[in-house]
Amino acid sequence: MSYSYLFxxxxxxxxxxxxxxxxxxxxxxxxxxxxxxxxxxxFGSRMIRVDDKDIKLQIWDTAGQESFRSITRSYYRGAAGALLVYDITRRDSFMHLGNWLQDARENGNSDMLITLVGNKTDLESRRTVSFEEGQRFARENNLMFLETSAKTANNVESAFLDTANAIYGKVKEGSIDITSETCGVRMGTTALSAAQQKPKERGGCCG
Incomplete structure (x- = not known):
C-alpha cells in the first residue's frame, strides 16, 4: 500500500x-x-492519516529486561518517535524513567520526539504514581504526556497519533532532515512522486 511517509x-x-x-x-x-x-x-505496523497524508508507522517494541539493554540501544538509532512507558501501579517503573530517558537521548537522534505514557489506568485502585507526578516529569524533561490503558484501549490511539502529529509538524516546518538515514522518517512513493512532479509544473507555466 502506498504512503506519503514512514515514521x-x-x-x-x-x-x-x-x-x-x-x-x-x-x-x-x-x-x-x-x-x-x-x-x-x-515489531508491528499500521497505516494512519495525518493532515490528509497516509503515514505508515513502523513500531519496534523492545524488551525491558536489563539483559537485552544492549540490543534495545541499537534500535534507538533511526527512530523518529519513542513511547517511554511506565506502569502507574508500579512505582519502581516510574523511578527508572530517568535511566531510560538518558539511554534514549544518548543513543537516539537529537530530533527524536518522546512521549511519556503512564499505562494501566484500568487499575486505578492500585495506583502508586499520581497523574501530576507523571505530568511533572514530562514537563521537566520536555516530553509529551498522557495516561493509557492497553486493556480498555483508553488513550492508546492518542499515544501513537499525537506523537505522529508532532513528528509530521516537524517535517512540515523542515526541522527534520528527511534525507538523513538516522531521522526515522522516510518519504514514501506518494510523496516522492509529488516532489518529482513539482519542477515539471513550474516549467510548464513559466515556459
Whole structure:
C-alpha cells in the first residue's frame, strides 16, 4: 500500500509495564491477558492519516529486561518517535524513567520526539504514581504526556497519533532532515512522486 511517509517508532520502558499490549491494542485492536515477556524486539505496523497524508508507522517494541539493554540501544538509532512507558501501579517503573530517558537521548537522534505514557489506568485502585507526578516529569524533561490503558484501549490511539502529529509538524516546518538515514522518517512513493512532479509544473507555466 502506498504512503506519503514512514515514521519509525520505538517503545521503551521496564519489563511488564504493558509495552507489547499497547502495540497489540493499537495495531490489532485487541488485548491479551497472558502476553509473554518480549525477547529482544517485536515489531508491528499500521497505516494512519495525518493532515490528509497516509503515514505508515513502523513500531519496534523492545524488551525491558536489563539483559537485552544492549540490543534495545541499537534500535534507538533511526527512530523518529519513542513511547517511554511506565506502569502507574508500579512505582519502581516510574523511578527508572530517568535511566531510560538518558539511554534514549544518548543513543537516539537529537530530533527524536518522546512521549511519556503512564499505562494501566484500568487499575486505578492500585495506583502508586499520581497523574501530576507523571505530568511533572514530562514537563521537566520536555516530553509529551498522557495516561493509557492497553486493556480498555483508553488513550492508546492518542499515544501513537499525537506523537505522529508532532513528528509530521516537524517535517512540515523542515526541522527534520528527511534525507538523513538516522531521522526515522522516510518519504514514501506518494510523496516522492509529488516532489518529482513539482519542477515539471513550474516549467510548464513559466515556459
Amino acid at each position: 519509525k517508532y520505538i517503545i521503551i520502558g521496564d519489563t511488564g509495564v504493558g509495552k507489547s499490549c499497547l502495540l497489540l491494542q493499537f495495531t490489532d485492536k485487541r488485548f491479551r491477558h497472558d502476553h509473554d515477556l518480549t525477547i529482544g524486539v517485536e
